Amino acid sequence: MADLEVPKELREEAKGHDMYLHPIDKNTYELFFGPQHMATENFSVILKMDGNRIEKAIVNPGFLHRGFEKLAEGRPYFTNIALLLRICVPESDVPENIYSMAVDEIVGWEVPDRAQWIRTTVLEMARMSAWMFWILGFGNEIGLYTAGQWAAAYRERFMRLFEELTGGRVYHIYTVPGGVRRDIPGDKWLRQLRDTVEYLKGKLKDFDEILFDNYITIERTEGVGVMDKKFALRHAVTGPNLRAVGVPYDVRKDDPYYFYPELDFEVPVLKEGDSLARVLVRRYEMEQDLYILEQLLDMGPPSGPYMVQDPRLKALPRFKPPKGDAYAHVESTKGDFGAYVVSDGTHKPYRVHVRGPSQSHGVTVLEELLKGARLADVPVILKTLDNCPPDIDR
Amino acid sequence: MSEKKNDDFISYELQEFKLFEPLFRWARKKSLWIVAFCTGCGGIEMPPLATARYDFERFGIMPNPAPRMGDLFLITGYVTPKTLKRIIITYELMQDPKYIMIHGSCPINGGVYWDSYNVVKQFDKYLPVDVAIAGCMPRAEAVMDGIMEIMRKIEDGTADSWKRYRENYEYYRKNQDELFGEGWREKEARRWLAWI
Amino acid sequence: MDMNEKPKVEEKVENTEETKPELPETKEGRLVKEILGEAPYAEGNVRRERRVEFKVPPERIREFLETAQKKFEMLIQITVVDWLKEGEFEVIYQLWSVSESVHAAVRTRIPREDPRLPTVMDIWPVAETYEREGHEFFGVMYEGNPRLGPFILEPREYEKHPFRKDFNMLGYVKGIYGEDFDRYDESKTNYVI
């Protein structure tokens, strides 16, 4: 194998042509994983492979960078909703909500109960549809396409409900500082939501059968990409990934917002910290989300306005909050999603900084977990970490 | 463009087989393979299309990761210069005939990122486009509509973006070089090699 | 409007207190007191329930974060705010305490001309990513971080540090994509508001 080294004369020739020839040593080679690979979703990992093992992984993000934080500084407060929600595509309500929460805190608005109820419901629906999307991706990566087919079809039910409530299918542009943009379209919508929740409750058993109980899933994920508790905390891993290593941290419980203090739900925790644990934690959270939606529907939307009453809102483009700053975060399916907004008293925010959960588990953690893994495990690790590249790039 | 190049690509549609051209077109229309390179946010509408709900496999459309086997390139949303490099390389890897469809506002005129320093404003300056659809995001049905339009255009022979790319290669190349700088292909490859 | 906003923030504090029956004020207060006891050079106060903040001089930020690490297990984010008028960068280390459920913002200010800070990579390895970002978008030098350089951006944009307030975005876009990058007859290449 030593003969594989680049011959000297070839190297000399390459020098003359201003080219770079990489010395080949043994079986090592570089593999550019992504951005065209389906598991990576516009995200690239450069793998240094030794045979089938990964020696070193370097994350190369930035394919989706649009400079949101800079763009947000050039647009008025309300308008930014239409911009920032593009940070997290599968659950676009999360960036809307964190930004709105932070602005609410700066202005000092007490969001009406009805708006809070709607926001909670929308967030839970977004979580549910994002879970469905995750099942699709995960199922496809491990070769269980049937689960993906079902999940995509069930997700459409939520898309339809969103469409009726907000007027948009994927980008809802619905939650704004001070409330929401439209009222609930009527009792029919609530009935439909309840039907959907009931329907999906039955379907979760099917998912158990075909995906989570499946011999293939367990064989593919058990013992792959193991983290321990200390590692996860030092790397600021949040969400289901953190719960899979035994830390019961959930923003909805630890820093409650909206209606969550009044809701009763369980936080699933496993200790193993491997891919299987992450999958199972997610599976249990789906159950809990449906349970939360059920409770919300039992509670019923409180009466009252769905938007805060403030004379300043009349001149919407020129709305100016007072000086100040605030940090708000919510629990998304990927983890702890936060926004830090600084206002300098003008009609545009001075600085908006969004913390995407994948920023912590998508770069350093991924690089660490991929070390020593096999090539076939890369999609599994990517999907069980639930890496969302727009979070990193923004 | 010199005539020699022109001859080159016309030779693809061989004179001897001209009789069968309608058959070829029909076959191309019925087996559009999509390069599964979903750039930007529109990628989120691809899974519903590919799966049970809208199911574009009914038309012989299939997402396929290998660019060499792909026919249809979907530019599903905004394109950053970093991605555009990969898109161009992937597009050039694809075999003729190949088609491009752009989704939504952003590739047409910059979209909501009209003032962003990192989003390409007019996609058709860099690569030729067959079909454009409006929407932000376009609904899955609208994407379907766009795909039907492409199929229609393939059948009557007006889907000619790949020919345009060959004919006006210098124009497109010039625009690409203006954006990325001369010799970006070689430089890019070398940069990543040096990185490891 | 500006006058009556400050009392409003305080009202908010009282309102949130009502939702939780236990004494939250003491929890955060005790936490701040404990940390300030170990690090007397810092200033600290409680913003509201589950939000505290510290102000630390930049020379001792590392020392302070090492102290704070015992209580705050997670480094959620490092935010850089560019205060152009003051000629300063405000670097905010956002910490989260899993055991106490408290969010802390550790603020420090460094000069804009020569922004240097020690890295905290060895305390929280995740800081590597945040610091790379902060370096890329603002040009803050985190001494000791080996991977500073183009990360998300390409070298051309990286050199400009685009998130700085004095980066003229529209001018830059016009430079790259042509003076008139609008496709249509009416050129919408300026801001309206």
Add this chain to the structure above:
Amino acid sequence: MESVKKPRVRIVGEEKVRLKKSFVKPWLGIKYLFKKPVTIKIPFERIEPAPKYRGFHTLDWKKCIGCNFCGQICPARAIEMTWIEVDGKIEKRPHPKVDYGRCTFCQFCVDVCPTGALGHVENCYLTTSGLEEDLELYDWVPIDPKKVQELNEKFGDYRFPVERITFNKETKETTYYLRDGTEFRFKIIGYGLKPPAAARPKPAAKPAQKSAESSKKDESSKTEEKKG
């Protein structure tokens, strides 16, 4: 770190979350072979967008007062006020021209419109070829809601009401070829809040005030540009 247990958090461990791995269970999915498929067979079946789906704009030209609120709130800077001449008569106020190469369909512009002139319909299909002249279709002054409604009733699909737009750059004459074959011609004489030179001398009082206001606004916009 065992002290993380908090009284209000109900933690569920191992026993509830863990499952049993199984060979047999995945086969149970076969039952769906005998159920009705969820697929919408698109060319033959159709699903309609929800009511109040945020689609293309409509504009009641009589109601529009040209205040540029829509242009100010637009996150994508897709709206430009346009001075229009129809049949030799200049419209008194500028009307918004919406660029679907930028529009994000957030409809904040509809929300802020003080007179309700700007509205939206559920139409959401606009498919063109990628040639430069076809892409002109993406930039239009929205037409009357009644006309769109009429076209919707006639065709029943949710397509863009205009089939083709031609724009003559020299004479600034624009022609909309609507889907039902009617043509709609007008001339664009200028952009911006300020009335163009052609429009200024003819109308007497109102536009003069307007121009004073608008020039102020133009200045402010210029300063903004410098800041950005």
